[in-house]
Amino acid sequence: MKRVAIIGAGLGGLATAITLANAGFEVDVFEKNTHVGGKLMPVQLRTYGFDFGPNTITMPHVFRQVIEQTGRKSDDYFTLIPLKHHTTNHFQDGSSLVFSRDKDFMIEQLEKIDPLGAKNYFSFLKELTRLYELSETHFFPKTFRSWTDYLSPNLGYALTKVRPLEPMDHFFKRYFSNPNVLQAFGRYATYIGSSPYRAPATFSMIAYLELVQGVYTVKGGTVCIARAFHKVAKELGVRFHTNTTIDQVEITDKRITALYCAGEQVWSGDEVVMNADLLKAYPELVAERDRPSFTDKQRDAMEPSISAFVILAGLSTRLKNVNHHTVYFSHDYEAEFDALFTRQEMPEDPTIYLCNSSVTDRDRSPDGDNLFILVNAPPLPKGEKEPYDIHEYKEHIYDLLEKKGLPIRDHLVVERIIPPSEIAETFGAYRGALYGLSSHRKQDAFLRPRNRSRDIHNLHFVGGSTHPGGGSPMVTMSGMNVANVLIRANR
Structure with a gap:
């Protein structure tokens, strides 16, 4: 029986563990934190329950597949709740646009604020569908382990057909003319930690996930997906070692042969899967002499994705007109991204995202709103x-929200700030980046770090900093993809 160690119990690591254990592998998972799920971290402040993230669930079939490949029913482990009108977008001029999978509802709104967009909406969805189907066929199921994996004629053909050279903002302007509507669609670039003015139009397919497949939440919180994976993995015999930081590896003949925590050997075996942030954990665990194909200089030349400045606020009341997902957009979106990526400073006029999951699930917060407030932040120096x-910036956010009719301080019961430095520390995220690399440079968008080390032959990578990219469905797929490669190699 092959012995596999997984470093990190994020969704990618959990999906790897389940897939391998179901195929008969002996699996140990080592996690530095006391919780599993990575950034799917539960936070309880008195009677107010929060998910650190992600708060938006798309591609539910991916999470179901992880469990259902074992012959179990995913509905026995978590309950998905569809959100029909899921995100209310508010703009500086007082107008708004509610995103929904209801196409007639979307067109009805667009007819009032963007007649061109209303006319083009079905053509827009058709093109989004084409982009998604190409990605689903040629990119999502792949693992990139060596340079030969990039030479597939089908892959090359698909790359030319997914608008790799066109910026997202330019793509959206083909279909919409209202600057507010363009701003709302441009926000999809932040789902991959990037700017809509620099990220390829390929990633516009994210809009397909929300506007066609739909947005979901989870009864009891999105963290219940991680808990479900954890439960299934344990049922399959996976051994979990939480509060265990792997801080040293032993390398013999270009293979990892042992893992250490605080000077003690905790594992020896055949294969190692790293679900930790590749940009940070790989250089920390493997000496530069042992990874000539991924030097510190190469890592330092990469552009990290955006980070986040998060406030968790429990209120004594239910605010009016706050949807499950609500966004208050900045006055100048281009200036905001210039601050984030060019000047690398907090924007004075930021776009503010709120998740109020108790709108859908009162049990999460029985005494009032549980506001997850997020502002995009630059990667840390x-x-x-x-x-x-x-603390000053938190007060600035409260001031901005009060001007928008949300008097947070008047009803505040409990709060917690989670800044980029805490994200970096808690999740081992390089410079606090939420998604590993940004997707601005073409090589980072389409040629992310491979799923196997070029120098350490039994070291594999899953998670947001490798292929197929950031976001909870993508990291989950990366885990299943790598596991299936290992299974095929050991048949």
């Missing part, structure tokens, strides 16, 4: 500390 006062 190399010293990994915010160059601004986080």
